[in-house]
Amino acid sequence: MARGLRFRTARDLFNACPAIARDMKAVPTDQPSIEFCRALLAGRVPEEAITFCAYLLPERPAIWWAHECLSNLAELLGDTDLELLALVGDWVGEPGNPDHREAVAQAVEVPPATPVSWIALAAGWRDGDSGIDQATAEFPTAHAVGAGILAGLARVSLADRFTVLSAFVEMGIEMAEMEAQQQSADAF
Numbered sequence: 391m392a393r394g395l396r397f398r399t400a401r402d403l404f405n406a407c408p409a410i411a412r413d414m415k416a417v418p419t420d421q422p423s424i425e426f427c428r429a430l431l432a433g434r435v436p437e438e439a440i441t442f443c444a445y446l447l448p449e450r451p452a453i454w455w456a457h458e459c460l461s462n463l464a465e466l467l468g469d470t471d472l473e474l475l476a477l478v479g480d481w482v483g484e485p486g487n488p489d490h491r492e493a494v495a496q497a498v499e500v501p502p503a504t505p506v507s508w509i510a511l512a513a514g515w516r517d518g519d520s521g522i523d524q525a526t527a528e529f530p531t532a533h534a535v536g537a538g539i540l541a542g543l544a545r546v547s548l549a550d551r552f553t554v555l556s557a558f559v560e561m562g563i564e565m566a567e568m569e570a571q572q573q574s575a576d577a578f
Contacts, residue, residue: 399420403446407530410532413441413533414442424566439559440536443563444532444535446566447566447569451566456512456535457475460475462554463542466542474504481494495514502537505541511538512532
């Protein structure tokens, strides 16, 4: 299955997305992307597996993945984040809908300070024409996705953090594999 991924190896991803080197300390290898991601999860800094998944996924699926991760932490989020989460969910479902685009554009006018505000920012960056000053968007969407998930993860108790982190990474891997299957099906 891994052969159908956007980036066959970790090195392929790092070469295609140089910004990832600003977000991670891990050195890319020629391991298949999924193996590399799981090695990160088992390594010294397992959080880097979240960052790797954020870059491995195409932008819209990455934002959906972040939405799903943070939805699993709803009890740890404030009212504003829950409202933003609903906006992001609507945007992912219908990114071309002008109402959803406008809501996301308004939501990201405030600098990201919460887990979901990072995800809303990612959606705004993804739109490109949502009124967001591109000069402030020097990082790719994946940066905001990773930041949002990691900010949410920081709210999880230490006793549960690795279990939740592992579940989020596995969800990201599963989404990457589903994207690869979809791309293969579309090629036929």
